[in-house]
Amino acid sequence: MKKRLLNLFNVFGTFAIAIALFAFVVPQDQKAGAAWNVPANYKSMKSTKATPETEKVGKLLYAKHCKSCHGGVGEGDGPKAASMKTKMTSFKDAKFQAQSDGVVYYQSFVGRDEMPNFEKKILDEEDRWAIVHYMRTLK
Numbered sequence: 001m002k003k004r005l006l007n008l009f010n011v012f013g014t015f016a017i018a019i020a021l022f023a024f025v026v027p028q029d030q031k032a033g034a035a036w037n038v039p040a041n042y043k044s045m046k047s048t049k050a051t052p053e054t055e056k057v058g059k060l061l062y063a064k065h066c067k068s069c070h071g072g073v074g075e076g077d078g079p080k081a082a083s084m085k086t087k088m089t090s091f092k093d094a095k096f097q098a099q100s101d102g103v104v105y106y107q108s109f110v111g112r113d114e115m116p117n118f119e120k121k122i123l124d125e126e127d128r129w130a131i132v133h134y135m136r137t138l139k
């Protein structure tokens, strides 16, 4: 009798551990993105001048194209974020903001893997820089 009870405890114990592990493992399933390999011609790109106007335009374009994944203020928590295999960096992160304009441009419009390519969706060079200008206001 005692032995059976112990067995029962073991079964429940195993289940409890499995459930606890599952709860922790599933949300952490996303891997952090590796370092970006940005070509030299992008790295050296110079941004156009940011003005309150370009930042405003950038904010609208960001809301249209980027917010669904990157979230309202760029923290990587948009509605589509949870279905991504790769974790997004917060645009508020000092390390993200320390990257040059050309690097941010490459990441934003050339992209890689789950980060979509926007070269055919956002054609206007000024619109692209406007988005970068807006992203710079998020720090």
Ligand code: HEC
Binding pocket: 032, 033, 034, 062, 065, 066, 067, 068, 069, 070, 080, 084, 085, 086, 087, 088, 089, 090, 104, 107, 108, 109, 112, 113, 114, 115, 116, 118, 131
């Ligand atoms: C379908 C979801 C999705 C959309 C829409 C999207 N992104 Fe991303 N983005 C990602 C993911 C996922 C990553 C991480 C990719 C990696 O590290 O390989 C990423 C990475 C980035 C990065 C590099 C920093 C980081 O988080 O690793 C920048 C900059 C970026 N995106 C800008 C933009 C901009 C600007 C737009 C809109 C024009 C946009 N993204 C739209 C999913 C998205």
